[in-house]
Amino acid sequence: MSAMAAQVQTLWSLPAAPLIQGDLVGAIFVMIWFVLTLLFAYVLHTLLSRSQPTWPEFKDTLYSALVLAFWYFTVVLDRWLRKDNRAVVYGYIVWLALCEFVRVVAGIYLQWGLYKVVWRELVARGRVEHANLWRWWLAAKLAIALVFLVAAHYLVLQLTTAAVWVRFDSLNTIQDIATKRNAFAITTAVFSMVFAALTVFAATNAMRKSHLTDGGVTKTRMALWAATVILLARALSEIGTTAIAVSPNASFHDVTRARDISYGLLTCLYFVLICVHASGVSRPSDRGNEDTRAIESNIRKHILDMLRDRTDGAKLRSPDFDDILHDLESRLDALLAPGNPANLAQGSTMSEANNKRAAMTFIHKLRERVLPDLNPREGRSWQEEERARNETVFDRFTRSAGSVWSRGTRKAAAGSSSLHTTPVPVVTRGERHLGRLRSERAAESRYARPLPSQTRPPLGQDVEMTDVRGHRS
Structure with a gap:
């Protein structure tokens, strides 16, 4: 020790x-x-x-x-x-x-x-x-x-x-x-x-x-x-x-x-x-703030209500989205007023200036990010847009593969049948022009038929629509 x-x-x-x-x-x-x-x-x-x-x-x-x-x-x-x-x-x-x-x-x-x-x-x-x-x-x-x-x-x-x-x-x-x-x-x-x-x-x-x-x-x-x-x-x-x-x-x-x-x-x-x-x-106008998120949600709901009112429940054509945003901006002070029953800032603990700043920031975001995607696409109907949006990659591959297979089958059938058919007679340019004129005159005579008296179906009746030439769509 x-x-x-x-x-x-x-x-x-x-x-x-x-x-x-x-x-x-x-x-x-x-x-x-x-x-x-x-x-x-x-x-x-x-x-x-x-x-x-x-x-x-x-x-x-x-x-x-x-x-x-x-x-x-x-x-x-x-x-x-x-x-x-x-x-x-x-x-x-x-x-x-x-x-x-x-x-x-x-x-x-x-x-x-x-x-x-x-x-x-x-x-x-x-x-x-x-x-x-x-x-x-x-x-x-x-x-x-x-x-x-x-x-x-x-x-x-x-x-x-x-x-x-x-x-x-x-x-x-x-x-x-x-x-x-x-x-x-x-x-x-x-x-x-x-x-x-x-x-x-x-x-x-x-x-x-x-x-x-x-x-x-x-x-x-x-x-x-x-x-x-x-x-x-x-x-x-x-x-x-x-x-x-x-x-x-x-x-x-x-x-x-x-x-x-x-x-x-x-x-x-x-x-x-x-x-x-x-x-x-x-910052009061932070987009992650609970009050700001509530204001953004109220603005979305208000825009949907405006679209529902102006289209009569989706029966009429909707106005331009930019016009809706301009209308919303012009009435923003009234919509954010404390006494308004439809107050967009209801329940918010922020000041009125911060509420308006948050609303304007969100409207600006809608104008920059949402509005450009609403431009109509030329040459495609809304049914085609919906079909293209719902179509999967596998569906596209299957459809394209099927079209290629069908074209190949038709070509093969045409090639095999051409061995057993008679030669196609040669048609001159004048004969083709004369045939096209005859087809146009026949079409004009068909289109000259009078339109039916009832061009608009009764409300709620499911009928086919007829264009100005009598074609059904």
Whole structure:
């Protein structure tokens, strides 16, 4: 026991020694990431503190950014200590283990905050069946709990490794704990990647539902989807850097440089995209806002009512869609008035100016995206358009193959029959011209017949229509 006490006393009382020499590039990069992370945290705090704040789900992203900024602060201190070749005591490795604890917690918190924002897109706007809500939420809870459980084992082993190094009980004990720590480090990175992939899948589902219900995806929603992809790439890079760190031939410079550059760059790109999304949804006229979506739905219903009234229940020809939009614009103030029974902004919590801005934005979208597709196509009736729209690729292939087969059969039959028929007599140009004149005179005599007295059938009677020449269609 006295020898062990003397040994421990010797390890704690070792004189301060310089750390492994660091490079200037890594120190500069982590300083940049630290400043940018603080800037993004300030932007999120500003968006959450405005009179019309952004979604409260971004609070978790703000808190995770603050925790990550604290970790970057510790990394900045470490990199500049190594750059200046400063001497530290042997117990400094315990401080590094605590810094690793902060990094892992910040990463998990960042992923959970992003999933809550994606969940808002799925649930708050009614894009998931209510019967399956608890299953999705339970799956996410179990997944993040599993990630946190594995990460907790890794962090405990990380702190234990640092503690046994300070105590220096046994090299075998240190080796056993370090081996388990490396295994849990890889497992934590893999489970984080799986949860990031789940978040990408949820965001993709939200974008698909948005395209089906809204006819498109806004730029702010595409920024959210891109943020999930960036966080997935960050998780993949974390697997790579962790695999390098636990390899036997890994050097300190290789691990720190890879983590300082790739990890920080992807994290900052994620914060840029998430701030774009947070800023977009904080605007009152955001198309993803519940009030804006209600106004757009009311405008669609009002346009359908106008078409139903002006066509007498689809019995008359409909007016031009552009005329309907102009009429809607001219009466928009009255339709958005609070006292109007058919108020298009009924139930909206936005101001009248924001309601009108949202309505005008949607009308402009209809004019740009819907109106060009309503131009009539020359030479094709609506029956042909409907038939072409409902026809599948297999039907087209079958029809074209059948026509080719029938033409080939007719040609073969014509070729075989020509061997047993008499030659066709030669007709001169004059004879052909004379025959055409006789056909035209016969047609004129047929068209000269008087039209029937009743040219319009009674209402509700299903009869064939007759054109001006007596042809039936």
